Amino acid sequence: MTVNKRFILLFMIDLIIVWFSIETSYLLRFYGDIPDNYSRQMLQYCIVSSFTFGGSLYYFGLYRRIWKYASIGEIVAILKAILVGAILSYVFSLLLFDERLPLGVEARVIETILLLVGGTRFLWRVVVHKERNGRQADRNRALIVGAGDCGMLIAKEMKSATFSHTQLVGFIDDNPYKLRMSILGVPVLGNRHSIPRIVSEQEIKEIIIAMPSVSRTEISEIIGIAKQTGIKLKIIPAINDLITGKVSVKRLRDVSVEDLLGREPIVEDLNSILGYVHNKVVLVTGAGGSIGSELCRQVARFMPDKLLLLGHGENSIYNIQMELRKSFPNLNLVPIIADIQDRARMMDVFRTHRPQVVFHAAAHKHVPLMEGNPSEAIKNNVFGTRNVADCANEFGTDRFVMISSDKAVNPTSVMGATKRIAEMYVQSLNTMSRTKFSAVRFGNVLGSRGSVVPVFKQQIAEGGPVTVTHPEMVRYFMTIPEAVQLVIQAGAIAEGGEVFVLDMGKPVKILTLAEDLITLSGYEPYKDIQITFSGIREGEKLYEELLTAEENLGSTQYDRIFIGRPSVLTASQLDLEFKRLERALTESNTVTVREIINQIVPMMPVAKAAIS
Template sequence: MKLNKGLVALFLIDILIVWFSIGSSYSFRFYGDFPAEYRLQMIQYAGISTIGFGISFYYFQLYRRAWEHASVEELISILKAVVIGGVLSTAVTLLVLPERVPISIVVRSLETVLLLVGGYRFITRIIGIRTNRNAVDPVLNNVLIVGAGNCGTLIAREIRSSALGMKIVGFIDDDLKKYKMHVLGIPVLGTREHIPSVVKEKDIKEIIIAMPSASRQQISEIVAICKNTGVKLKMMPRLNDLISGKVSLSKVRDISVEDLLGRDPIKTDLDGIMNYVHHKSVLVTGAGGSIGSELCRQISRFEPKELLLLGHGENSIYTIEMELRKTFPDLQLKTIIADIQDKERMNSVFDECRPQVVFHAAAHKHVPLMERNPTEAVKNNVFGTKNVADCADEYGVERFVLISSDKAVNPTSVMGATKRIAEMYIQTLNTSSNTKFVAVRFGNVLGSRGSVIPFFKQQIAEGGPVTVTHPEMVRFFMTIPEAVQLVLQAGSFASGGEIFVLDMGSPVKILNLAEDLIKLSGFEPYEEIDITFTGIREGEKLYEELLTDEENITATQHNRIFIGKPSEMNRSHLELEILRLQRVVADGSTSIKEIIDQIVPMYEVVS
C-alpha cells in the first residue's frame, strides 16, 4: 500500500512536537541545567511517549481528518488524543522506569503537546480558508444573511469554505441582544428594518433568509421588505433540514410564491376522518394531473384496499404509478388507461373494479383553449362527468366527489359553464341515488399545469416582457397539497348533494404577483424586465367568485370549508337539455354556446 507523504510528514511533525514538549518541560523544570541522571529518564520518557502518543493519535483518527474544515469536533478529538496519550505514556513510565517522572514535567509536556498539535492543525485550517478565498473569482457578490441562529451560521460556514464567488458582509437578526455582535467574525448589522439601508450601504447583491422555523407570515413580512431592495432573494426552506443536519447551500432555494401569500399553510388533521377510504377500493380519474396525482399521494397514506389510477395520458399515469410504487411498496395499485367520454369503457371499468369511492378530477380546465374548442369542453366536462357519475350510481359507489372550480360560479367561459353543468347533474342524480354525490369548488392552485406562476418565471428567465392580461385582474391561490387536503376533508363531511366551497384566503392581484416575482429574481419591474398588458382573454373575468347569488353558505366542522346550498333543479329538464347538447355536438346544427346559455342561466354568450 502506497503511503500518503502528507500524512507521514504530519506524523513526524507530531513526534517532533512530543520530543520538544518533553525536552522543554525538563529544561523549565531545572532552569536549563538539569542533573545528568534525569537526562536518561528524559530520553526514555520521550521514547515511551512516542509510542503512547502515536497510538492515541492514530486511535482518535487525527490522520484521517480534513483539517482545512476543522471544527469543535476536531478540537475535542485533539484534546482526547493528547490526554489519553499522556496518561498512557505516564502509566508505562511508572511501570518500567526506576524513578518517577516529576508531575510538573508530565503536566507541562501535556500542555505543550496540546498547544502545538492543536495550533499546528488550526493554522493549517486558517491557511486553507485564506487560500480558498484567494482562489475565488476576484469579483465577489456581497451576501447578507437574515437570521444569525444555527441555520444562518451553518450556511455562513459553508459559504466561507466554498469557492462560490460569495462574500458574507453581515447578518440581520431581530434579536436586539445580537445587534453589533459578531458571529463567526461576521457582524450583526441590525434588525429587519435595517435591511434596505444595509443593502444600499454594503452593496449587497444577494440576500439569504435562514429562518427555517419562522412562520409563513414572518417570512412574508421579511420578503416584503427585501423585495424592494432590488437584490435576489433565496431562503432555507425547512426546519427538518436543520434538525437532520442537512443544511447546505444545495438546500437554499429561490423565494416562492407561497412565501408572498403571507399566510401559514392550511393544516388539516386527516388521520381521524379518512376511514371512508381506509380498506376501500378508491378510483381517481385524471390521476396523472396536478390535482389527481396529489389526491393519489395523500389517499395512499390511509391504506386503501386498492387504488385505481385512471387517466387518458399514458405518460402521466406511468409517472405517478412509479412514484407511488416506490413510496408505498405495499399499496395495491391498478392503472387504467381510458377516456371518460367512452361510456362503454367506463361501464367495463366499474363492472370489473367495483370502486367504493370515486374522486373525479378528470377535466379540461384551460379557459381560453376551451373557449376556442367548446365541443371538447362539453364532451369531457359534461358528458365525461355524466358517464362516470352514472356508473357510480349504477354500480353502488358509496361516495362520489367531483373536483369543481370557482369558474363555475356565474360563468363567463365555456369551461366554467361546463363545470357548472357537471355540478348540477350530480346534484340532481343525488336525489334518487344511494351514492353520496358532492362537489368541491376552489380557485387556482400554485404549480398546477397551465398556472400563471411557471409562465411568469419562464418569461423572466428569458428576459421579459412579462405579460399580464389586465392591471386589475385578481385570483384566489392555494397550494396543491392544501387544496387536496381540504378536498379529502370535505369528502368526509358528505351527506349528499352539497357543493363544498374552500376558503381560498384573500385574492391576489396578478399584476402585483408579476412585479413581486420580477423583484425577487433580482430585477427592477418596467426597467430591467418590462410588464405588458395583453387584454382579457376570451372567457376570462376580472374577479373570481366562489358562490352564486342563489347559494346560501353554511359552515362545517372545518373553518376553511363551507357548504353552498343551491336552489332545487328539475332533473328531467336538465337531462333533456343534456340530450340536446349531445345532438348539437353530433350534428353541429346549433351553437353549443347557445344551448349552454339555456342550461346555465348565469352564463352569457359573448359574441
C-alpha cells in the same frame, strides 16, 4: 504529499514538540540550571513520553484528520490525546524513575504540548483560509437569513474549500442578543428590516433563507422584504431536512411563488381519510391532468386496494402510471384510457371494477378556449360528469367527489357555467341516491398546465414581455398539493349534497404575481423584462368569487374547508334542459347552446363582473 509521508512528517514534528516541551519545562522549574540527577530524569521522561504521547496522538486519530476543516471535534481530540499521553507518562515515571517527577514539570509539559500541537494544526487551517480569502474578488457575496442551527450548518459548508463560488458576508437574525455577534467568524449584521440596507452597503448578490422551522407566514414576510432588493433568493425547503440531517448547500432551491403565498402546511386527519380510501377501489378521472395526477399521488399514500387511473390522453396516463409504479411498487394500479363522454365505456369501467370512491377531475378548464367551443364544454363538463355520476349511482359507489371551480360562481364564461351545471346535477342526483355526492370548489392552482405561472415563466425565459390581461385583475391561488389534500379531506366529511369551498387565502393581483416572478428570476421588472397589458379576454372577470349571494357558508371540522349549500334545480327540470342541450348539440347550433346554458345558469356580462 502521500499519506505515509504526511504521517511521518507530522509524527516527527510532534516528537520534537514533546521533547521541546519537556526540556523547557525542566528549565523553567529549575530556573535554567537543571541538576544532574534531574537531567537524567529529563532524558528518561523524553524517551517514555515519545512512546506515550506518540501512541496517544495516533490512537485518537490526529494523523487521519484533514486540518483545513478543523473545528470543535478536532480540539476535543487533541485535548483527549494529550491528557491520556500525560497520564500514561506520569504513571510510567512513578514505576521507572528513582525520583518522583515534579508536578510543576508535568503541568507545564501538558500546557506546552497542548499549545504547540493544537497550534501547528490550526495554523495550517488559518493559512488555507487566508489563501482562499485572497481569491474571493470574483465570488458572489451572500447573506444568510437565520443565525440558528440551520444557518450555522450552511455557513460551515459555504466556508469550506469545496464551496468556491460564494463568499459568506454575514447573517441576518431578529434575535437582538445575536446582533454584532459572530458565528464561525461571520458577523450577525442586523435584523430582517435591515436587509435592503445591508444588501446595498455590502454589495450582496445572493440571499439564503435558512429558517426551516418558522411558519410559512413569517417566511413570506421575509421574502417580501428580501425581494425588494432585486437579487437572487434561495431557501432551505423544510424542517424535515434539518431533522433528517439533509441540510446542505446542495439542498438550497430558488424561492418560488408558492413561498410568497405564506400558507401553513395542512394537518391531515389520517384516521378519517384512511376510513374511506384505505383498502378501497378508488377511481380518479382526468388522472393525467395537474389535479388528477396529484390526487393519484396522494391517494396512493393511503394504500387503496386498487387505484384506477382514467384519462383520455395515453401519454399523460402512462407518465403518472410509471411515476406511481416507481414510488409505490406494491400498489395495484389499473390505467384506463377512456373518454368520459362515452357513456357505454364508462358503464363498462364501473361494471368491471366497481369503484367505491370516485374523484372526478376530468374537465375542460380553459376559459377563452371554451368561449369559442361551447358545445365541447357541454359535452365534457356537463354530459361527461353526468355519465360518471350516473354510473356511480347505478353501481353503488360510496362517495363521489367532483372537482369544481370558483368560476362556477356568478359565471361570466361558458366554462364557469358548465361547471355550475355539473354541480347542480351532482347535487340533484344526491337527493335520490345511496351514493354521497359532493363537489369541492376552489380557485386557481399554481403550476397547473396552461395556468398563468408556467406561461409567465416561459415568457421570462424568452426575455419577455410578460403579458398580463389587466392591471387590476385579481385571482385566488393555492398550490396543487394543498388543494388536493383539502379535496381528499372534504371527501371524508361529505354527507351528500354539499359544495365544499376551500379557503383560498387572500386574493393576489396578477400584475403583482408577474412582477414577483420576474424578480425571483433575477431580473428587474419594467427594466430587464417588460410587462404589457392585453385586455380582459372573453369570459374573464377582474376577480373571482367562491360563493353566490344565496349560498350560506357553514364551517366544518377543518379550518380551511367550508360548506356552501346553493339552491339547485330539480332532477326533472335539469332533465328537460339537458334534452334541449342534446338537441342543440345534434343540430350543431352554437347560438342555441349558449342560450340554453344562460337559461340554466344566467351568465353575467364580463363588464358587469368587472365593475360590480
